[in-house]
Amino acid sequence: MNKEIERKYAVKYLPKDLKVEKVEEIEQAYLYEDVNTNIRIRKIQIKEAIHYIYTVKTKGDTRN
Amino acid sequence: MIRGISNYGVSSKYEIESNITKEYYETLLTRKISNKIIKTRIVVPIQNKLKVEIDIYYDCLQGFLTAEVEFPSEEEANQFEKPDWLGEEIGYQELSNRKLAHMDEKQFKSKVSQEILNQNKRIIEKLNQLIKNSY
Numbered sequence: 001m002n003k004e005i006e007r008k009y010a011v012k013y014l015p016k017d018l019k020v021e022k023v024e025e026i027e028q029a030y031l032y033e034d035v036n037t038n039i040r041i042r043k044i045q046i047k048e049a050i051h052y053i054y055t056v057k058t059k060g061d062t063r064n
Numbered sequence: 065m066i067r068g069i070s071n072y073g074v075s076s077k078y079e080i081e082s083n084i085t086k087e088y089y090e091t092l093l094t095r096k097i098s099n100k101i102i103k104t105r106i107v108v109p110i111q112n113k114l115k116v117e118i119d120i121y122y123d124c125l126q127g128f129l130t131a132e133v134e135f136p137s138e139e140e141a142n143q144f145e146k147p148d149w150l151g152e153e154i155g156y157q158e159l160s161n162r163k164l165a166h167m168d169e170k171q172f173k174s175k176v177s178q179e180i181l182n183q184n185k186r187i188i189e190k191l192n193q194l195i196k197n198s199y
Contacts, residue, residue: 001078001079001080002078002079002080002081003076003077003078003079004075004076004077004078004079004134005074005075005076005134005135005136005137005138005140005141006074006075006132006133006134006135006141007073007074007075007132007133007135007141007144007146007153008075008130008131008132008133008153008154009130009131009132009133009146009150009151009152009153009154010129010130010131010150010151010152010154010180011118011129011130011131011149011150011151011184011187012148012149012150012151012183013149013187014149014187014190014191014194015147015148015149018108018194019108019109020106020107020108020194020195020197020198021107021108021109021115022105022106022107023104023105023106023107023195023198023199024104024105024107025104025105026101026102026103026104026105026119027100027101027102028100028101028165029093029096029097029098029099029100029101029165030096030097030098030162030165031092031095031096031097032097033097033098033162038162041084041089041092041093041096043089047199050086051083052083052084052085052086052088052089053081053082053083053084054081054082054083054084054088054089054092055079055080055081055082056079056080057077057078057079058077058078058079059076059077059078
């Protein structure tokens with residue numbers, strides 16, 4: 001099980017030296033969700049390769 | 065730092081991922097309970113071996129643009145000093161990934177100002193140019 005820790009921001013502008021490492025075309029939808037858990041399916045295309053992924057996400061420790 | 069239910073600031077979740085077949089994916093897709101979200105993700109490296117995932121959204125979220133940074137630890141997430149080109153934090157509940165997956169175009173436009181959408185439009189044009197050049 002992986003722990004996903006992230007922060008999300010708006011984009012103000014693009015820096016001049018921005019280096020593109022990877023481009024992914026993503027299609028996704030949710031199959032289930034409640035307060036603590038969600039199930040998502042995702043199709044990811046990177047160049048010619050396509051992957052299909054099933055993901056279960058649950059909330060971490062929220063006592064802090 | 066407020067986190068957990070409010071989903072503001074650092075979001076921390078456990079996730080289990082499995083690869084599935086195209087056929088299974090397509091069957092499951094008929095059972096979706098949200099909109100289908102379509103986006104282009106551009107991964108760019110930043111400081112301290114971190115990566116930013118810039119997402120350009122389409123369909124009823126047309127014009128939406130986000131930048132997600134993933135961290136190896138909560139400590140690092142809390143101490144993160146964002147590069148200047150990243151704007152305000154938008155991980156809070158109103159625009160969480162789950163909420164976005166249920167919005168129609170009208171609801172989305174009531175949450176995001178036209179000013180932001182116009183600004184995004186210019187940035188998205190540049191990103192599309194960068195994508196073209198990267199192939």
